[in-house]
Amino acid sequence: MRLRPVSLAVIVAAALKITASIALSADLSVLLTHNLEGRFSLEEKGQDENDPLLILAQNILAERRSGKADLFLDLGNAFYPGALSKYSFGSAVMDYFDYFGCDASLISSRDLRIGIDNLEFLQKGRKTRLLATGIALKGDRLFTPYIIHSRGGNAVAVVGIPSGKIRFDIAEKNLYGAEMTKGAADLEGIRAELETAGVRHVIALSGLAVGETMALMTGRPWISIAICGGDYTGELFAGKAGRVDLADGRSIVILNEKRRYYLLELSVGAGMEVRSFAGRLPAPIKTDDPAYREFSNRLTLWKRKFRDEEDRVIVDIGPEPVLTGDRGLACLARDRFNAEIGLVEHGTITPVSIGNGVRASDVLNMVGQDFYLFTFNLNGAELKKVCQSDGPFLVSGSDGKSVQGYPIVDSRMYRAVAPQALFERVEQIIAHELSYTNTWKNITDILMDDLKGDCAFLADDCRGLDDRFRATVDFHLSNFYDQALVKRGDDMDEPPGQPGETYRRWGLENRVDITVYNRLHQFILTPYMLYTVLHTRDDDEYYYQNNLLRGTFVYNLNLAEHIKPYHKSQCDTVVRVVNEHRPVLIRETAGANFTGEIVSAKLGLGFEKRVHDPVQIPAYGMEAVILARIPFLRYFSYGLTFDSFISLQGSDTGRRHIRSQIDNSLSVSVNRFLAFSLKHRWFYLYSRDYREEYRNSQVITSADLKTDFKIF
Amino acid sequence: MEQLRAENSLVKKRLMLAERENAVLKDENLQLKSERKQLLARIEKLEADIASLDDRYKKDIALRDGQYRDLQLKNDVLSRESSEKIRELSELNRSTESRLGAEIVRLNDELRRLQESYTKEREEVRNENARRELALSRELESIKKTAAERESEAASLKVELASMERRCENLAKTIEDGERKLKDRETETQRLRERIDALMNQAAGKPSCQ
Numbered sequence: 001m002r003l004r005p006v007s008l009a010v011i012v013a014a015a016l017k018i019t020a021s022i023a024l025s026a027d028l029s030v031l032l033t034h035n036l037e038g039r040f041s042l043e044e045k046g047q048d049e050n051d052p053l054l055i056l057a058q059n060i061l062a063e064r065r066s067g068k069a070d071l072f073l074d075l076g077n078a079f080y081p082g083a084l085s086k087y088s089f090g091s092a093v094m095d096y097f098d099y100f101g102c103d104a105s106l107i108s109s110r111d112l113r114i115g116i117d118n119l120e121f122l123q124k125g126r127k128t129r130l131l132a133t134g135i136a137l138k139g140d141r142l143f144t145p146y147i148i149h150s151r152g153g154n155a156v157a158v159v160g161i162p163s164g165k166i167r168f169d170i171a172e173k174n175l176y177g178a179e180m181t182k183g184a185a186d187l188e189g190i191r192a193e194l195e196t197a198g199v200r201h202v203i204a205l206s207g208l209a210v211g212e213t214m215a216l217m218t219g220r221p222w223i224s225i226a227i228c229g230g231d232y233t234g235e236l237f238a239g240k241a242g243r244v245d246l247a248d249g250r251s252i253v254i255l256n257e258k259r260r261y262y263l264l265e266l267s268v269g270a271g272m273e274v275r276s277f278a279g280r281l282p283a284p285i286k287t288d289d290p291a292y293r294e295f296s297n298r299l300t301l302w303k304r305k306f307r308d309e310e311d312r313v314i315v316d317i318g319p320e321p322v323l324t325g326d327r328g329l330a331c332l333a334r335d336r337f338n339a340e341i342g343l344v345e346h347g348t349i350t351p352v353s354i355g356n357g358v359r360a361s362d363v364l365n366m367v368g369q370d371f372y373l374f375t376f377n378l379n380g381a382e383l384k385k386v387c388q389s390d391g392p393f394l395v396s397g398s399d400g401k402s403v404q405g406y407p408i409v410d411s412r413m414y415r416a417v418a419p420q421a422l423f424e425r426v427e428q429i430i431a432h433e434l435s436y437t438n439t440w441k442n443i444t445d446i447l448m449d450d451l452k453g454d455c456a457f458l459a460d461d462c463r464g465l466d467d468r469f470r471a472t473v474d475f476h477l478s479n480f481y482d483q484a485l486v487k488r489g490d491d492m493d494e495p496p497g498q499p500g501e502t503y504r505r506w507g508l509e510n511r512v513d514i515t516v517y518n519r520l521h522q523f524i525l526t527p528y529m530l531y532t533v534l535h536t537r538d539d540d541e542y543y544y545q546n547n548l549l550r551g552t553f554v555y556n557l558n559l560a561e562h563i564k565p566y567h568k569s570q571c572d573t574v575v576r577v578v579n580e581h582r583p584v585l586i587r588e589t590a591g592a593n594f595t596g597e598i599v600s601a602k603l604g605l606g607f608e609k610r611v612h613d614p615v616q617i618p619a620y621g622m623e624a625v626i627l628a629r630i631p632f633l634r635y636f637s638y639g640l641t642f643d644s645f646i647s648l649q650g651s652d653t654g655r656r657h658i659r660s661q662i663d664n665s666l667s668v669s670v671n672r673f674l675a676f677s678l679k680h681r682w683f684y685l686y687s688r689d690y691r692e693e694y695r696n697s698q699v700i701t702s703a704d705l706k707t708d709f710k711i712f
Numbered sequence: 713m714e715q716l717r718a719e720n721s722l723v724k725k726r727l728m729l730a731e732r733e734n735a736v737l738k739d740e741n742l743q744l745k746s747e748r749k750q751l752l753a754r755i756e757k758l759e760a761d762i763a764s765l766d767d768r769y770k771k772d773i774a775l776r777d778g779q780y781r782d783l784q785l786k787n788d789v790l791s792r793e794s795s796e797k798i799r800e801l802s803e804l805n806r807s808t809e810s811r812l813g814a815e816i817v818r819l820n821d822e823l824r825r826l827q828e829s830y831t832k833e834r835e836e837v838r839n840e841n842a843r844r845e846l847a848l849s850r851e852l853e854s855i856k857k858t859a860a861e862r863e864s865e866a867a868s869l870k871v872e873l874a875s876m877e878r879r880c881e882n883l884a885k886t887i888e889d890g891e892r893k894l895k896d897r898e899t900e901t902q903r904l905r906e907r908i909d910a911l912m913n914q915a916a917g918k919p920s921c922q
Contacts, residue, residue: 089729091736115725122729171718301739305732372721440717 027275028151028266029068030203031060033102034075034229035258037110038085038093042361044303047296049284054296056261057100058285061292064101068263071149072101073158075205075229075255076108079119083364084306090114090122092302097128099295104147104158106205107132108230109165113370116142116172131160131205133186138177145190148199154268157199159190159223161216163207163231167421170372170438191222201272206252207231210244213252221248224272227264229255243277253277310364313357314451321355322458324366329443330396331462333417335454336446337375337439338468340403341383342396343418343426345369348443354458363447370443371419376436378426381410389429393422396462404466405519405558407597411672412472413710419443466519471711478509478677480702489692495659495685496572496583496610497530497548498696507532509702522556531575549575556593564593566602568623573612584612587645589623599628608647608659619657621647639665658686667704675704 033056041051048054063069074097079090090111097105105111107130111119116135120142123130132143146159162180172178194202204226206213213226234240234256244252251274255262260279267273329349330342350366378386387400397403403414418426420438427434441449450457483504494500507530514525530548535541550572557565570587591604602625609618626642641663648656660683667677683696 088732088736089725091729091733115722117722117726118729121726169721171721174715174718175722297743298736298740301736301743305736305739438714438717440721 026151026154026268028070028156028268030071030073030227030264030266031063031069032073032075032227032229032255032262032264034077034255035233036074036078036082036093037258038079038082038090040082040084040092040299040303042084042303042306044300047299047303048286051299052259052282053096054292054299055284056282057096057292057295058287059261059280059282060100061287061289062285063263068265069101070151071103071158073203073205073227074102074105075227076106076162076207077110077230078105080110080113081368081370083310083361084302086113086364086367086370087306087310088302089118092299094122094126094128095295095298098126099291102128103149104129104131104160104205106160106207106230107135107143107162107166108207109163109167110369112166112168115169116176116178119143131158132162133160133190134162134181135166136179136181141186142178145186146194146202148194148197151268154201155197155199156201156203156268156272157194157197158203158205159187159194161187161204161206161208161213163209164212165207165231167371167424170374170420187216187220191220194222201268203227203272205229210234210236210241210252210254214244214246217246217250217252221250223250225250225266225274226252227255228252233258243274249273255279306361310360313359314363314448315358315455316356317354317358317455317458319355321353324349324352324354324457326394327396327462328457328459329447330394331459331465332446332450332457333373334397334462334465335456336441336450337373337415337417339375339415339417340397340470341378341414341416342462343386343393343416343422344396345393345419345422347392348419358451360448363444363451367444367447369419369421371421372442373417373439373446374420374423374436375415375417375439376423376426376434377413378416378430378434379410380408380412380414382430383408383414383416384410386426386429391425391429393425397465402561404470404517405561406517406522407595412708415710463519469516469518471517472513472515472708473711474513474515474708475706476509476511476513477705478700478702479506479705480509480679480700481506484696484698486696488694492687492692492694495683495694496585497550497574498683498685498694499534501536503534503536505532505534509700517558520558522554522558524552524554524556526550526552526554528552529575549573562595564595566591566593566604568602568604568606581613583610583614585610587623589645591623598630599626601626608645608657619647621645621657635669637667637669639663639667641665656686658684660684673705673707675706677702677704 036053036056039052040054041047043050048058060069060072064072078097079085079093082093085093096102105128107119111130114122116137119130129144129147131145131147133145135142143160146157149156149158164180166180168178168180201224202222204213204216204223206216206226206228207230208216208228209232210228213228217223217226228234232254234242234254236244240256241254242256243254246252249271253262253264253274257279260281262277262279264277265275267275326344326346326349330344333339333344334342348367348369350368352362352366354362383398383403384400387395387398398408398414400408402408408414416426417439423434423436447457456462484499484502486499486502488494488500509528509530511526511528516523528548528550550570552571553569555567559565567590568587570589572585572587574582585608587606587608589602589604589606591602591606594601594603602623604623605621606623607618607620610616622645624642624644624646626640628640629637630639631637641661643662644658644660646656646658662682663679665677665679667675669675677700679698679700679702681696681698681700683694683698685694686692687694
């Protein structure tokens with residue numbers, strides 16, 4: 001029987017179609033690893049049985065031999081912080097991937113600690129591709145975003161989507177302009193490229209959390225399946241998830257345990273379906289694979305070199321074991337850079353018990369994240385915000401309420417030190433950029449230097465740092481308008497520094513607080529001057545008058561948060577001689593200083609004595625000082641100062657003196673340095689010598705210039 | 713300045729990676745070179761060994777061939793000699809078998825004759841023993857009777873002896889009582905004497921009433 005040409009063509013076409021449909025349906029097995037962290041052991045002996053990564057390699061080879069690993073993909077954080085990997089700058093891990101046939105590895109946050117330069121260098125000439133979308137140098141894509149694998153006539157692409165935890169080294173940022181571009185825009189470009197390449201299925205390796213991955217897949221049906229791992233370890237609400245299926249049937253599989261490797265069986269047809277997904281714990285398997293032998297030999301050479309260079313004893317700390325931790329690092333950084341606040345991310349230092357000889361390899365082992373340390377200044381309000389943010393970091397030097405034993409002052413600057421990544425997080429918390437100084441010393445550097453020297457890192461606590469003396473200088477310069485209405489007895493002299501008659505004047509009121517303090521002691525020296533140009537109503541003339549020159553020296557013993565013993569020496573005089581007199585009044589008091597958040601009060605006993613023009617016998621009495629400052633709205637504040645001294649002169653209980661001054665002020669701040677204030681001052685003196693009173697009431701409006709300096 | 717420091721930092725990292733990787737690869741290269749040398753030397757040695765073994769095997773094969781031929785000849789001679797010997801031994805076997813048959817017949821006859829004479833002798837000994845047994849049993853009966861008579865006599869003597877013993881005991885008791893009474897009387901006598909002595913002494917010591 002002869003077939004006609006048309007029938008033959010139909011049969012051939014049908015046969016081709018059947019063949020094509022068979023070819024398009026296939027299984028794809030994927031072997032997955034994540035968070036290997038360069039965890040090579042440092043021992044050469046028995047490494048085939050003890051080195052976790054070699055054991056994993058034996059399992060990978062076994063799975064590959066049994067046909068269960070068409071693709072070998074790593075979800076990232078493979079290079080860091082293992083000591084040997086750190087030492088080899090990732091070369092050992094890259095060789096590992098190359099020898100054992102890893103097709104691709106997703107770049108995750110800790111991988112970048114190797115350096116983008118080095119990662120780029122390492123993948124040259126090797127089969128393994130480092131995948132990351134969105135990482136760019138001056139706008140150019142740095143890493144391959146995807147690889148394409150051909151399976152059963154289908155082209156399957158693997159796309160790497162890194163997490164938002166990616167942080168670039170400051171040097172890479174400054175020099176290369178390294179940046180993380182928005183992944184979504186990049187993904188659209190990638191989609192177009194994949195379509196052009198004829199890719200039908202896309203596997204997304206995602207370092208994002210499962211919620212973010214779901215959001216990413218929504219509206220992107222071209223992503224067939226997502227695999228989460230690396231920076232994300234499966235946390236979902238209060239538990240851990242292994243697999244999440246979307247409503248449209250697509251799946252997200254999640255790698256939870258970093259000690260396991262995972263086998264994913266996919267059915268690749270019209271879509272991509274998960275047939276099975278399981279984690280396995282690697283166990284030693286004897287192998288004679290030549291690739292394994294070659295890599296094992298190279299690894300031995302790395303270990304030998306590491307031991308030769310890094311196994312030297314830096315310091316002998318004696319037999320008593322010391323547990324390392326983040327707090328030690330924070331204290332060390334504060335000590336090294338003379339900072340009041342030390343910020344360290346949790347897990348920066350792995351807790352390890354060390355004793356006797358501490359080796360360089362111990363330091364490499366314990367440092368989990370190695371960034372350059374930045375020093376920067378935070379004001380009190382920002383510091384409180386950082387302390388209250390409850391982020392995954394440790395704050396040394398402050399409990400959020402006080403620094404060095406004194407309450408945090410919102411406007412005061414505090415010096416802080418933090419690794420670069422945490423500094424960037426602090427900027428996010430306070431929502432503005434901070435100026436900083438890069439010390440160009442990373443954590444390993446300062447640990448090595450410290451262990452060769454003071455060993456501050458191993459100290460029990462860092463309270464010794466609070467014993468350091470620091471100094472502040474605060475200037476309060478006021479230009480004021482003063483109108484006074486004086487009423488007094490005819491026979492009474494005006495008290496030193498107080499006006500004798502009704503006047504109107506312009507003047508300056510200047511005060512400088514020079515404070516030297518540490519955790520326990522506080523010394524405050526306050527020169528104060530009131531200088532005015534006076535116009536009296538009686539004679540309608542202008543007088544250039546020195547009003548008051550006061551020096552105060554206060555010592556506070558900072559024993560407790562709310563009650564502190566103090567001693568105060570105060571000397572009042574005039575700048576210019578008035579009526580050929582230079583009266584000098586001294587006051588010596590000692591007592592307790594009660595401090596609260598808004599109000600502080602001093603209650604003390606002592607004496608006042610006029611030591612010049614004229615000399616008088618001392619008057620013993622009690623001092624009461626109340627200071628309050630209540631900020632309200634945003635720029636306003638109310639201030640109250642009450643200063644009173646009630647005394648008895650000599651042994652005569654009838655000769656009582658009362659000296660009181662109450663200042664009420666309302667200020668409006670223009671900025672950090674300038675404020676306008678309206679102040680009411682009321683002075684009262686009662687003398688039993690004359691059985692008469694002196695009262696002075698002033699209303700002052702002033703422009704206050706306030707600035708402060710801190711000597712750290 | 714910051715730019716320079718940044719560059720310095722990155723170059724330092726890159727340099728350290730390059731230096732360390734280079735050092736490891738150099739070590740690996742040296743290791744591979746030394747392994748290669750060792751393997752080359754081993755190959756040379758093995759080749760020499762193969763050549764010498766070749767020679768030795770050739771010589772050995774020639775030697776073995778000669779030995780084989782000699783053994784072949786020896787085998788022929790020995791097989792001829794063994795056939796002759798087998799025939800002789802077969803002859804000898806046959807004559808020995810006939811000689812031993814005649815001897816067996818003779819020995820069987822002799823055995824039968826000795827067995828018959830032995831049976832007869834045994835019968836005679838048995839009869840003699842029966843006769844002697846009868847005589848001895850009779851004698852034993854008479855002796856047993858005599859012994860019974862003696863035994864009854866001994867029993868009557870024993871009874872008599874017991875009564876005699878009882879009488880002796882009674883007599884001994886009587887004697888003992890007599891001795892005791894005698895002793896008491898002696899004591900009494902002694903006491904009386906002492907009293908008499910005392911009275912006499914008393915009498916002697918008293919002055920006369922006159």
